[in-house]
Amino acid sequence: MDTDLIIAARYLNTSEPSELAKYVMEDADPSFASKMSAGDIIVAGENFGCGSSREHAPIALKAAGIAAVIAPTFARIFYRNAFNMGLPIFELPEASEIAEGDSVRIDMQSGEVINETQQKRYKFTPIPDFMQQLVDVGGLIAFAQKEIAEAN
Numbered sequence: 001m002d003t004d005l006i007i008a009a010r011y012l013n014t015s016e017p018s019e020l021a022k023y024v025m026e027d028a029d030p031s032f033a034s035k036m037s038a039g040d041i042i043v044a045g046e047n048f049g050c051g052s053s054r055e056h057a058p059i060a061l062k063a064a065g066i067a068a069v070i071a072p073t074f075a076r077i078f079y080r081n082a083f084n085m086g087l088p089i090f091e092l093p094e095a096s097e098i099a100e101g102d103s104v105r106i107d108m109q110s111g112e113v114i115n116e117t118q119q120k121r122y123k124f125t126p127i128p129d130f131m132q133q134l135v136d137v138g139g140l141i142a143f144a145q146k147e148i149a150e151a152n
Helices: 017-021 056-063 076-084 129-137 140-151
Strands: 041-043 068-071 089-091 104-107 112-115 120-123
Touching: 017 056, 041 104, 056 076, 068 104, 076 089, 076 129, 129 140
Parallel strands: 041 068, 068 089
Antiparallel strands: 104 112, 112 120
16 A cells, blocks of 8 residues: 555645545545544555655544554555654554454554454554654654643
C-alpha cells in the first residue's frame, strides 16, 4: 500500500487532519473512511507506506481514528513520518495470518499483538524507547514543545 493510496495527491492542498481523514484510502476503497471507527487497527502487507515521503499519509490515518498499523515491514520514510505524527506502527512478520474483521488488540506491556478472534498471540518487534515517547505525547512537535516547556 503506497502513500498515494493512503491519501491521494489531489488532497495534498491541505494539511488539516480532519479534512484529510475524509479521504483516507479513498482510491483503494471509496467507502473506507465511512467504515472506520475510532480505535480501529489496520493490518497490512509488506512495505506499507512506500512511495512518496508525504507526511499527509500518517496524518490522514491518525485523524481518521486509526489507533495503529500492523505490517510485516514499513517503508523507511513512512516509518519515521508515522512516529513523527504520533501514529504507532508495529512490525509483525506474521501479519498476513490476521484476517479482515478479526478482533485484534495490542498489549504494549507484553509486546504482543493478540488476535482475539483466532485466539493467537504474536510478539512484535519492540518500538525503540524514544519512538514510544513520540507516540505517547502525540508526535515530534508535541514532544519538542514538552521539552521546551520543561526546560523553562
